[in-house]
Amino acid sequence: MIKKLLGATALSVAMASTAIADTVKIGFVGELSGGGAPAGTQYRDGALLAVDEINAAGGILGKQIEVSLYDTQTDPQTSRALVQKAIDEDAYVVWGTVYSSSTIVNMLVAQQNGVPQIVGAEAPNITQKGNPYVFRTAYGAHRGVPALTGYFRDTLKAKNVAVAWVNNEFGKGGHDVFIKEMAKVGINVTADIPSEAGAADFAADVSRIKEANVDAVFVYLHEEESARFLREAKKQNLQPKLVGEVTLTGQKVIDLAGDAANGAVAHVGLTAEANIESIKEFGAKFEKKYGHKTDHNGIKGYVAAYATKYVTEMNGSFDQEKFAQTMHGLTLDVAKYPGMLLTTSWDQDGELSRESFMVEVVDGKQVVTTTVAAN
Amino acid sequence: MEQFFQVLLSGLATGSIYALAAIGFTLIWQAAQTVNFAQGEFVMLPAFFLLAGMHFLGMPFWMALIFGLLLAVFVLGFLFKRVLVDPLLKHGGLSLIIATMALAILMKESVKEFYSAEAQPFPEIVPNGSWDISGVIVSLTDISHLFISAVIVIGLQLFLNRTRTGRCMQATAQNPGVAEILGVNVKRMVLYTFLINGVLAALASFLITPVYLAKFSNGEYLGLIAFIAAIVGGFNQIRGALAGGLLIGVLDNMTATYITAEYRQAVPLLLLIAVILFRPQGLLGTSEGREA
Numbered sequence: 142m143i144k145k146l147l148g149a150t151a152l153s154v155a156m157a158s159t160a161i162a163d164t165v166k167i168g169f170v171g172e173l174s175g176g177g178a179p180a181g182t183q184y185r186d187g188a189l190l191a192v193d194e195i196n197a198a199g200g201i202l203g204k205q206i207e208v209s210l211y212d213t214q215t216d217p218q219t220s221r222a223l224v225q226k227a228i229d230e231d232a233y234v235v236w237g238t239v240y241s242s243s244t245i246v247n248m249l250v251a252q253q254n255g256v257p258q259i260v261g262a263e264a265p266n267i268t269q270k271g272n273p274y275v276f277r278t279a280y281g282a283h284r285g286v287p288a289l290t291g292y293f294r295d296t297l298k299a300k301n302v303a304v305a306w307v308n309n310e311f312g313k314g315g316h317d318v319f320i321k322e323m324a325k326v327g328i329n330v331t332a333d334i335p336s337e338a339g340a341a342d343f344a345a346d347v348s349r350i351k352e353a354n355v356d357a358v359f360v361y362l363h364e365e366e367s368a369r370f371l372r373e374a375k376k377q378n379l380q381p382k383l384v385g386e387v388t389l390t391g392q393k394v395i396d397l398a399g400d401a402a403n404g405a406v407a408h409v410g411l412t413a414e415a416n417i418e419s420i421k422e423f424g425a426k427f428e429k430k431y432g433h434k435t436d437h438n439g440i441k442g443y444v445a446a447y448a449t450k451y452v453t454e455m456n457g458s459f460d461q462e463k464f465a466q467t468m469h470g471l472t473l474d475v476a477k478y479p480g481m482l483l484t485t486s487w488d489q490d491g492e493l494s495r496e497s498f499m500v501e502v503v504d505g506k507q508v509v510t511t512t513v514a515a516n
Numbered sequence: 517m518e519q520f521f522q523v524l525l526s527g528l529a530t531g532s533i534y535a536l537a538a539i540g541f542t543l544i545w546q547a548a549q550t551v552n553f554a555q556g557e558f559v560m561l562p563a564f565f566l567l568a569g570m571h572f573l574g575m576p577f578w579m580a581l582i583f584g585l586l587l588a589v590f591v592l593g594f595l596f597k598r599v600l601v602d603p604l605l606k607h608g609g610l611s612l613i614i615a616t617m618a619l620a621i622l623m624k625e626s627v628k629e630f631y632s633a634e635a636q637p638f639p640e641i642v643p644n645g646s647w648d649i650s651g652v653i654v655s656l657t658d659i660s661h662l663f664i665s666a667v668i669v670i671g672l673q674l675f676l677n678r679t680r681t682g683r684c685m686q687a688t689a690q691n692p693g694v695a696e697i698l699g700v701n702v703k704r705m706v707l708y709t710f711l712i713n714g715v716l717a718a719l720a721s722f723l724i725t726p727v728y729l730a731k732f733s734n735g736e737y738l739g740l741i742a743f744i745a746a747i748v749g750g751f752n753q754i755r756g757a758l759a760g761g762l763l764i765g766v767l768d769n770m771t772a773t774y775i776t777a778e779y780r781q782a783v784p785l786l787l788l789i790a791v792i793l794f795r796p797q798g799l800l801g802t803s804e805g806r807e808a
Contacts, residue, residue: 174633175733182634308778335778341728341737344526345772345780351653352519365635365729372727376655377522378646397637397729 164207165200165459167192167449168227170247171237175215176339179364179393180239180438184261185210186431187442188236191480201450202457213238217246224250224258232256233459236445239438240363241267241311242338248275257464259445261438263387264314268490274465276448276491278441279410282315282361285386288408288497288513289359290322297382299356303332305346305370306361312338315361315386331355340366343373350379357382360389360405368397375401382406390502392436402502406510410497411437411483414507419475419482440482447480448473486515518651523769529658530727531765532665536720537742538749538757539669540713545751546689547709548601550609554620556739558717560732562588563638563725564627565718577639585718593714597707620735627732635729641722661723668719669758672712676754685709744784748791750801759800763787 169188172181192206200206211227213220220243227235228250234257238244241264251258252272259276260267265283267275279285293299304319306312312335323330332353334346347370350358358381362370367389374383385407388394392413395402413424413435423443427435451473456463472486486494499511537559544552552558565587569580600619604612642660646653676682687695688705696702720738728734745764750756764784772780797803 174628178633179635182632337778337781341734342526342530342768344530345523345769346777348519348523348526348769348773349777351522365731368635368637368729369727376644376646376657378648378653393634397635399637 163204165202165204165233166231167206167208167446168211168224168230168232168235169208169237170211170213170220170223170227170235172215172240172243173210173212175213176363176365177213177215177238177240177243179391180261181213181215181237183393183436183438184237184239184442184445187427187435187439187444188446189442190427190430190439191443191446194480195446195450201453202459204459206446208236213240213243215240215243217243220244221247221250223247225254228254228256233453233461234259234449234464236442236449238262239441240309241314242309244275245310248272251275255461255465257461257468259448261441261445262311264310265318266310266314268492272491273469274461274491276468276487277493278445278448279387279437279493280497281492282311282386283318284492284494285408285410285497286315286318287322288499289319289384289386290326292384292406292408292499293323293328293357293359294326297357297384299328301329301331301353301355302357302359303334303350303353303355303381304330304359304361305334305336305343305350306359307338307340307363307366308335309338311363312361319359319361336362336366338363338366341369343370344377346370347373347377347379350381351377355381357384360385362388364388364391364393365397367391367394368402371398371401371405387437390500390507391438392434392507395502395505395507396433400505403504404502406499406501408497408513409437409500409507410493410495411440412498412500412507412509413437413440414500415498415509415512417483419479423482444481444485447478448485450480451478484515519773521652522654523773524766525652525654525658525662527766527769528762529655529661529765530724530769531745531762532662533720533724533761534738534741534745534765535758535761536665536668536716536723537738538745538761539672539754540716540720541743541746542751542754542757543709543713543716545746547685547706548605548609548612550601550605550612551616551743552713553613553616553739553743554623554735555717555742556735556737557620557623558588558592558713558735559720559724559738559742560735561592561623561627562718562721563730563734564631565591566722567631567636567638567730581641581722584722585715588718588721589711589714591714592717593711594707596714597710601710620739624732624735631730631732633732635731638725638730640726657726664719664723668716669754672716673754681705681708741784744788747798748784748787750798753798753801756798756800760798763799 211223224247239261241262244260244262265281306316383405390407473481475484483495494515497513498509500507566580566584569575569583645656684700685705745760746757749760771783
């Protein structure tokens with residue numbers, strides 16, 4: 142009897158070990174609550190959609206992906222602790238965070254532990270610190286903002302502009318690049334208006350912009366703040382063109398701002414409205430699963446998951462150091478790697494390159510006006 | 517000068533909404549001699565009642581508005597008093613203050629759990645649009661907010677001063693023992709105060725949420741600002757809470773426009789420190805001494 146019991150126990154342990162061995166753990170560390178929730182939850186939803194597809198198709202190298210979700214509450218120090226927790230719980234790769242102010246803090250933990258991290262953050266300095274384990278899923282602001290310079294100079298023929306930006310790592314990155322770009326082409330930045338993350342009342346900010354009498358406004362705020370800014374701009378009948386980089390015309394912003402978003406223009410690395418079959422298909426799958434539309438963050442999460450699959454399968458093993466080495470200088474052609482949605486390259490710093498788009502919000506929808514070549 | 521008037525108007529409009537929440541602090545203080553630290557969440561929640569009416573019960577906007585208002589009065593007025601205040605008040609104000617802090621967390625986390633952590637769009641209850649008056653763009657929304665708040669405050673003052681029930685409520689606030697001897701139904705008057713606080717919180721919620729967007733965390737800032745407004749104006753006077761709300765709204769916008777946008781949130785706190793140091797009873801409040 143005892144022998145039988147021991148045998149059964151041994152068998153159970155063996156089976157459990159097999160079950161554990163048949164999964165690969167991923168740590169999703171993202172802004173699931175707090176000010177960054179609109180971005181973080183989209184990133185999560187995109188990633189989980191990809192995970193379902195990958196697992197249904199057999200997983201990665203025969204192992205099912207097991208994602209553990211960690212909510213940073215949009216707090217940088219919490220995000221740092223959670224990246225450590227994810228790594229302590231054997232995460233093979235960390236996905237997230239989306240907010241630059243969190244990423245700049247927590248990426249050191251992943252680096253010290255030699256764990257690859259695929260982030261949605263866009264502040265330029267994230268890939269300028271020599272961290273060999275950090276990789277973007279979207280342009281850094283230093284690549285994205287310059288794409289707008291020609292729009293301000295040639296299309297809007299602006300002489301004086303204002304910049305409204307969020308005073309954190311993300312905002313400062315975009316703001317600094319914008320100031321430099323405007324100086325290069327001789328456009329004056331006559332109103333420079335920072336606001337705090339989570340700011341609710343933009344009446345004074347919009348009023349100052351009106352007083353500055355500018356030709357256009359560069360709005361570099363997070364999603365919720367962008368929506369509040371757009372609503373206030375409409376309320377005060379602000380006339381200059383509102384131009385942004387990525388967030389200003391995001392789907393969440395359009396949902397929150399309503400018709401106040403109409404007419405806003407932005408350069409976006411990713412948009413579900415792009416006239417590209419793979420992205421349209423993804424957008425339809427996303428909407429079917431979650432009941433709402435994806436924005437660029439949903440696409441970022443999706444490609445983070447597929448990049449993890451493709452690179453691991455290229456390596457033939459779950460070797461984290463090799464993963465990072467392979468990613469540097471890698472190009473994933475969408476014809477061969479359809480989960481990437483667009484052909485995507487990473488340079489030696491983990492910076493990303495691919496096609497991008499100029500969009501305008503018309504009747505509550507993003508409309509792609511121009512496609513910008515990969516740089 | 518156009519900018520000054522525009523910022524002044526925006527500040528007054530926002531400040532008038534802060535005042536509605538601040539008056540709630542004053543009313544609860546007068547009725548129960550306690551501070552409701554969930555007042556910010558009381559302003560956050562009715563917006564979600566309205567959204568739930570629209571999205572889950574399929575109500576048209578105006579019906580959802582009435583539904584939200586009634587539910588807020590029931591939950592934030594009646595239930596709050598019966599379930600939390602009545603059982604705890606006999607143990608002293610401090611227990612109740614701590615309980616309201618816990619309630620604030622519960623309300624915030626519940627909304628996050630049931631309605632997600634993301635901000636939700638919220639319909640404007642007053643018309644959009646603007647008038648250009650000598651270069652000053654006057655927003656219809658701002659004017660409407662100011663008008664609605666003014667009507668509510670004047671109506672409340674008239675109710676308290678000109679009606680028998682209002683005077684009974686005031687007598688209860690001033691001295692419940694004597695009021696009871698004089699035949700006032702003290703328990704009922706206290707209940708009315710809580711119900712009125714529910715109405716004020718709901719109206720503040722419906723006015724401020726189109727600006728803030730509906731989000732579980734809205735109460736954190738609103739509660740703090742309303743609390744400061746009540747202290748600055750005078751915690752035991754409705755007119756004090758009104759003045760405090762308006763002052764903070766205007767000061768906040770003026771600071772962001774003419775001094776610094778980055779440190780605007782520090783201004784109400786500096787004002788609070790100054791008032792506590794130099795006029796602890798508040799700008800329009802009256803001193804309340806503690807008897808040995």
